Amino acid sequence: MKKQHSFNSNVNLKTEFIAGMTSFFAISYIIIVNPIILKDAGIPASLSVFATIFSSALGCLLMYFIANAPVIITPGMGVNAFFTYTLVQSMKFTWQQALAVSAVSGLLYLIVAFTPLSRLFADAIPASLKHGITAGIGMFLVVLGLEKAQLIRSGGQRSLLALGDLSSPLVLLALFCLILTLVLYLRKVPGGFVIGIVVTSILAFILRLDTKAASSTSLSMLGSYGKLLFQTDFDGIFTVKFLVAVFSMTMILVFESMGLLQGLLGDSSNFQRAYRANALSAFCSSFMGTSPTVAAAESASGIESGGRTGLTSLTAGIMFLLSLFFIPLLSYVPDAAIAPVILITGALMMEQIGQVDLTDFSEWFPAFLIIVLIPLTGSISTGLAFGFVAYPVAKLAAGQKKDLSKTLVVLAGLFLLQLIGSALI
Structure with a gap:
């Protein structure tokens, strides 16, 4: 993601096809992981496995037709965690109401993407906060992965967290999967995440471990998928709680997607079209029964393989549709096979810390608050709010008022109102 690429007209169909296949296998774990988190x-x-597949296919097609960019769109890791653990479990929305929050947030994201607001925000928001958001969500996923692997547990009265039972067969299975997946990733094996999941699932089946597989799904259940379509519940849309949730998710979608696309696309002239395709996909995903879609960081694997145009995303979209014929195998996938993927994905997102200027404390401290408060509070919105509010305070204290824009100050004020609103809910 750090390299700059030029997306020119010299298209090699074979290269684009291979790049699309590479990107698909790099992100295909989302077909398994997203339904587990939304569960x-x-x-x-x-049923959400169908929503994951169809929303991903739609996102890839939109990226092909609108932006002609080699970017894969899928339900976002981190965004799905916000949907589940913040909106539903913490704020007590039903999943139907959480889909409504996603729909309104997607609409606002669309407005930003198709107006000058996108450029205004891109220029006004400090890079340190954008990187802090990605790293903070990554840290949240790390904690989630460790919990699903049972490597950490509640520490009770002694500490916040404690080490899990290392003598447990399931914990040992998760450690095996973590080592295997890490080796495959570091060796740059295409589809390494999927290979790790498959091998671990087979081992769990052979050992007859009680793995509590995520679901029992078959293509015959496709007819029941309609139960997830257009299930948004807009009751309470004008309540403070709903508005706070919409604001938080909108900020995540707008700025996380902005950071991801800027990192993936070296050609800034294509950013606007890709951003709009992403926004349209995110809006549609809520009506399809899943958390919002975003650009997948794993798209970088296809770009590094030579992908330069939308043919890469088109290939990946077709692969998502073909994956429908393999979903019965999901019933054999245990949490122990999924947890390492979540853990490594989170660690990769935390690489963004390296992009923050650690020599300037007024830049680093607000980003630091985002990074630590997201996992410690279990709320992405809380981390965002504290970071955005702290930024102008730190800059004023450091005598660096020139680094503040009116747009950023307004956003900081809105985040402050969000914190106040959250306290009153």
């Missing part, structure tokens, strides 16, 4: 929100995993 904790109450959405049946056996």
Whole structure:
């Protein structure tokens, strides 16, 4: 993601096809992981797998037709965690109401993407805060992955967290998967995440471990997928709680997507079209029964493989549709196979810390608050709010008022109102 690429007209169909396949296998774990996370929100995993596949295919097609960019769109890791653990479990929305929050947030994201607001925000928001958001969500996923692997547990009265039972067969299975997946990733094996999941699932089946697989899904259940379509519940849309939730998710979608696309696309002239395709996909995903879609960081694997145009995303979109024929295998996938993927994905997102200027404390401290408060509070919105509010305070204290824009000050004020509103809910 750090390299700059030029997306020119010299298209090699074979290269684009290979790049699309590479990107698909790099991100295909989302077909398994997303339903497992949304299951904790109450959405049946056996049905949300269809929502994951169809929303990903739609996002890739939109990226092909609108932006002609080699970027893969899928339900976002981190965004799905916000949907489940903040909106549903913390704020007590039903999953139908959480889909409504996603729909309104997607609409606001669309407005930003198709107006000069996108450029205004891109220029006004400090890079340190953008990187802090990605790193903070990454840290949140690290904690989530460790919990699903049972490597950490509640520390009770002695500490916040404690080490899990290392003698447990399931914990040992998760450690095996973590080592295997890490080796495959570091060796740059295409589809390494998927290979790790498959090998671990087979081992769990052979050992007859009680793995509590995520779901039992088959293509015959496709007819029941309609139960997830257009299930948005807009009751309470004008309540303070709903508005706070919409604001938080909108900020995540607008700025996380902005940071991801800027990192993936070296050609800034294509950013606007890709951003709009992303926004349209995010808006549609809520009506399809899943948390919002975003640009997948794993798109970088396809770009590094030579992907330069939308043919890469088109290939990946077709692969998502073909994956429908393999979903019965999901019933054999345990949490122990999924947890390492979540953990490593979170660690990769935390690489963004390296992009923050650690020599300027007025830049680093607001980003630091975002990074630590997201996992410690279990709320992405809380981390965002404290970071955005702290930024102008730190800059004024450091005598660096020139680094503040009116747009940023307004956003900081809105985040402050969000914190006040959250306290009153």
